[in-house]
Amino acid sequence: MLPSPDQLPATLSRVTQPLDDVDVVITTSGSTDGRGHLVGLSLEALLASARATLDRLRGPGQWLTSLPVHHVAGFQVVLRSAVAGIAPTVHPRGRPLAESVAAMLTDVPRYLSLVPTQLVRALETDAGALAAFSGILVGGAALPPAVAARARDLGLRVVATYGMTETSGGCVYDGVPLDSVRVRLVDDVVQLAGPVLATRYLDTAAQPFVSDAGERWLVTADLGSWEEGRLRVLGRADDVLVSGGVNVHPRVVEDRLAATLGGHWAVVGVADAHWGHLVTAVGEQPVSLEAVREATAVLAPAERPRAVVVVEGLPHLGSGKVDRRAVRELAAAQLAAGRGERRR
Template sequence: MREIVLDGADGVPGLVRALRDALDGTGPAVLPLSARDPRLGELRARLAPGEPAEPGTAVVVATSGSTGEAKGALLSAAALTASATATHTRLGGAGRWLLALPAQHVAGVQVIVRSLLAGYEPVVAGGGQTFAEAARTLAASPRYTSLVPTQLSRLLTADLPALRSFDAVLLGGAVTPQPLLTRAREAGVNVVTTYGMTETAGGCVYDGVPLDGVDVRIEAGLVELAGPVLASGYRLDPAATAKAFAGGWFRTTDLGVLHTDGTLEVLGRADSVINTGGVKVAPAAVEAVLTAQPGVAEACVVDLPSDEWGQLVAAAVVPAGEPPRVQDLLDAVRAALGAPAVPKLLRLADTLPVRGPGKVDRAAVRELLGR
């Protein structure tokens, strides 16, 4: 297995070449890693880049490890190609892609794969080149890019004309606050929300609708996914593979609802539900209320230990412009969700800590609020 260590935009051309060879079978499987990842040594030890990859593997992508140890998802050329092809079909045809995400994560890998299938190399933002500058070098449409919500929020202010120039802006990696999504679409940005994970070769449900070939079901309240985009398992971890993959389905840890029109609504992670005084509170629901209030850009809700409540609801809120009144935010949550969901601790913060491709680092938020 070939290890590619990236340092920002540096090294992306080498990864592009390695992925091209892995996809057509002329080269070994690829393990993309980041030189800036504090887990680099740990990932090398766990994923053994010097050892051969499991048969049929084109890329091993490290998961972000949001709940415990990170794992390496085994993605075949067929899974990556199925995902990229279905994406182009949904968007209206193959096109040119701007890579604005870390290339070692699955969303970055897929931007490269889609580009290669379209017959191009991706244009890379970074390395001294701003998003707008990189966008201007992109050839004629269709033009696509993939972002996380934090990037979208910043670019709406800094580079709105560049965002508008794309035929589609895929948005994933984290829950998107509805006000941000509304703001972007009203500004003329064609945002397509995506849901998926490393184990599904990236986003496999767009704007709530599964991509061609992808099946979705709800079992015991949890979202399960199937189709040609699935990974074959986890690198050197048969126990984790058996637990997550069974009968052609991947069992997520996300709570969800399938509506009668076939669209999927993701309600948040099952392992993040807060049990406060015997009442279960979904952080995603509280976050949705908070981010809908005037003066709120982002919010993260976590649990903190409490002798009285077992767990108490705590929130970090990033203001948008003039800071909102904390009491107004608490009153809004009470009116929408009831008293048990009201944060017993709410602090304003300049930013929310992030990890991986742009997901909010809930452990870091918990540490911040617990000080």
């Protein structure tokens, strides 16, 4: 069982489903309900993921780890290290990245696994040290195109990963599925199949899997599209805002804001009697609503934010994902108190 230690008793009490074919239990981030599911995974599925990742990269190597092992990304760093037979190097919080890199082996490939916010900070403070890695996996949340472009302009070997606890971690790298992983879109919803799939949820009888022609598929909560043969994830279906009767994908707006204004952004819908959802941009740097709307002028009218709120830091979940529920509540409170800017 891999919840954080202080949550173990409460986690055990939530198990209601059989434990057969379950070797490891990892809690999802809870980005929707704040609680998350208990995901039962087999060692077979976890190893399939670890081996497929090493096959896609430059083979076994040494990993630098800074992610918590009670989330799937951190667990996979440890498992890939075990498969390779090479102990990972631990990167303590606050330690300069260059110092950790200096402690790593030099005769094998070196790998790093990060969430996007960590990559942004590293680019600002330790860009030179990042060049020492043969591969930098970035997952847990969407990698803003502007950040990816900046990293690649520096010659860094960044790989944008897509996956989840239910797929034993990342299973689509730079839009291309790992070997033996299959992807399809059903009504624009991403579905995944292959040996990396979890056994079942353990806290509910409702399962996210369907069977089609004898093959088991995970029905994700994500919307996607194909672009030049690569999967593009548009965001979670339940993140879609309806503003003035028009669907708005927050990630499209966030990517545009990051590309034009820089910084970190979350776009949420604040309840509004006129619009249904008031499209609200929440950022970490002082900015006017006029600047936000100018930056998004190329988007559809409904996608352009009609409110902006500035915060000291976007709240994040333990997995590194932006906590959208917390951001939405924070934005609503700020606007209700007369802080931020809005237009009708």
